[in-house]
Amino acid sequence: MSTYRTSRRGTRVALAAAITATAALIGPVSHATPSTTASTTPPATASGSPSPGAAGLGDPLFPLDGNGGYKVTRHVLDFDWKAPGTAFPATATIKARATQSLSSFHLDFAGNTLRKVLVNGATARTERDGDELVVTPAKPLPEGSRFTVEVAYTADPTQIRHRDDAIEDYGWIPTPDGTVLYPQPNGAKMIFPANDHPSQRAPITFRITTPPGLSAAANGKLVDRAEQPDGRIRWTYDTEQPVAAQLAQLAIGKFTFVDSVGPRGLPIRDVVPDALVEPTAAYRELTAGHIAWLEQRLGPYPFKRYGVLVGDTDLGVALETQTLSLVPKADLLGTRVDAERNLVHELTHQWLGDDLAIRTWSDLWLSEGHARFYERLYSQEHGGDSFEAAMRTAYENHDLWRRDFGAPAEPTEPNLFKRMRYDGSALVFYALREQVGDAAFRKIEKAWATEYRGRTVGTADYIALASRIAGQDLEGFLRPWLYGAKTPPMPGHPDWVVTPVQG
Ligand SMILES: [Zn+2]
Numbered sequence: 001m002s003t004y005r006t007s008r009r010g011t012r013v014a015l016a017a018a019i020t021a022t023a024a025l026i027g028p029v030s031h032a033t034p035s036t037t038a039s040t041t042p043p044a045t046a047s048g049s050p051s052p053g054a055a056g057l058g059d060p061l062f063p064l065d066g067n068g069g070y071k072v073t074r075h076v077l078d079f080d081w082k083a084p085g086t087a088f089p090a091t092a093t094i095k096a097r098a099t100q101s102l103s104s105f106h107l108d109f110a111g112n113t114l115r116k117v118l119v120n121g122a123t124a125r126t127e128r129d130g131d132e133l134v135v136t137p138a139k140p141l142p143e144g145s146r147f148t149v150e151v152a153y154t155a156d157p158t159q160i161r162h163r164d165d166a167i168e169d170y171g172w173i174p175t176p177d178g179t180v181l182y183p184q185p186n187g188a189k190m191i192f193p194a195n196d197h198p199s200q201r202a203p204i205t206f207r208i209t210t211p212p213g214l215s216a217a218a219n220g221k222l223v224d225r226a227e228q229p230d231g232r233i234r235w236t237y238d239t240e241q242p243v244a245a246q247l248a249q250l251a252i253g254k255f256t257f258v259d260s261v262g263p264r265g266l267p268i269r270d271v272v273p274d275a276l277v278e279p280t281a282a283y284r285e286l287t288a289g290h291i292a293w294l295e296q297r298l299g300p301y302p303f304k305r306y307g308v309l310v311g312d313t314d315l316g317v318a319l320e321t322q323t324l325s326l327v328p329k330a331d332l333l334g335t336r337v338d339a340e341r342n343l344v345h346e347l348t349h350q351w352l353g354d355d356l357a358i359r360t361w362s363d364l365w366l367s368e369g370h371a372r373f374y375e376r377l378y379s380q381e382h383g384g385d386s387f388e389a390a391m392r393t394a395y396e397n398h399d400l401w402r403r404d405f406g407a408p409a410e411p412t413e414p415n416l417f418k419r420m421r422y423d424g425s426a427l428v429f430y431a432l433r434e435q436v437g438d439a440a441f442r443k444i445e446k447a448w449a450t451e452y453r454g455r456t457v458g459t460a461d462y463i464a465l466a467s468r469i470a471g472q473d474l475e476g477f478l479r480p481w482l483y484g485a486k487t488p489p490m491p492g493h494p495d496w497v498v499t500p501v502q503g
């Protein structure tokens with residue numbers, strides 16, 4: 001996510017939050033959870049007798065997000081879309097495998113009107129409790145068994161949530177003639193019944209029916225476009241690779257698909273509202289060069305295709321939805337320097353944040369800090385501001401940001417997307433580069449993006465890999481940068497001074 005172009009409302013909210021921020025810091029994240037499964041999932045009982053799946057994965061910031069007791073292997077989403085801001089029929093089919101013997105299980109689901117839930121074709125009992133949908137199948141599900149859940153509901157795209165940090169509105173976001181999605185951080189549950197946590201990934205098949213004259217776009221590949229007997233169009237997309245719910249994208253509007261080719265023949269397809277094709281062309285055409293630049297630093301682009309979805313919305317937020325970054329139109333109608341910063345930021349996330357998924361929300365610094373680091377590095381090399389000057393400013397403010405927003409790896413829920421996760425976390429990578437030198441830093445970064453391809457990663461993984469590649473134990477160096485109230489000295493810059501914090 002990128003909110004470099006801060007909206008007026010965003011500025012006001014950020015100032016208010018900065019004044020009222022509290023320091024209810026959580027403890028450091030656990031460094032003893034090497035697996036990608038949640039530590040809070042209760043083990044199956046010794047006898048294998050059925051028990052309820054856990055309501056959440058126990059994330060330090062969002063404990064009820066995600067669900068225990070099963071793994072999703074595919075979502076199939078059928079959306080019979082009608083018009084902006086209008087309810088429509090929807091069915092979500094979830095294919096899953098039980099990891100314990102289940103008497104009941106949870107889905108993350110908010111808003112919308114539930115109609116019916118079937119498990120393996122039989123009607124299931126359901127209960128809605130806040131953002132949790134508790135499903136009790138007619139018969140328990142044995143450990144290891146594969147099962148199918150069909151959730152029929154009436155989708156309510158007027159359900160929009162708001163955060164007082166940089167995200168602003170999220171969920172279904174209407175456009176003049178259609179919609180785009182801002183699911184981050186946990187608004188996918190308003191779109192479909194999900195395992196709504198960044199560590200949980202499964203491929204998605206989208207089947208979206210639109211009125212004639214409109215187009216649908218989604219993550220991955222367009223596999224079919226079929227006119228229905230009533231003239232409506234059914235669009236089928238497949239993500240091809242697993243995707244976290246927060247990175248799902250589904251857009252509807254009067255679109256032009258603009259095809260081009262990136263490095264090594266990579267298909268690029270931008271999805272652009274018809275009236276914005278020409279005005280945004282000059283900046284969109286920079287994408288192939290951005291990919292080539294990032295490939296030098298992070299290795300091959302991780303997915304089978306890419307594209308920019310130009311958002312016809314006033315929200316000042318870009319989002320790294322997988323293989324199809326959502327960039328609001330204003331970001332592509334201003335200066336080239338600003339446009340490239342947003343484009344490179346979201347593109348960086350395709351490697352770091354999308355392909356390398358974060359294990360908990362406390363690991364967000366790895367994703368946003370990296371995206372901001374490469375956004376600023378690229379910009380400096382292409383006519384933008386001095387990277388070093390920006391990092392000096394971040395350094396001066398770091399104690400203040402630690403107090404108000406938590407240290408880079410110690411976010412609190414309301415401060416998750418504040419500046420500490422952006423420039424404040426890019427500063428950690430800047431400090432590491434100063435400590436080990438540019439050549440070693442580039443080796444660390446390429447190893448990070450390539451050795452962990454397609455995997456779920458956490459803070460301890462980065463510290464361990466950096467130490468191994470640099471040939472020195474960096475735990476003692478990196479931990480004070482990531483945790484606690486006090487900013488350490490910046491290597492190579494003894495003249496940099498942190499602004500003292502009162503109280
Ligand atoms: Zn970002």
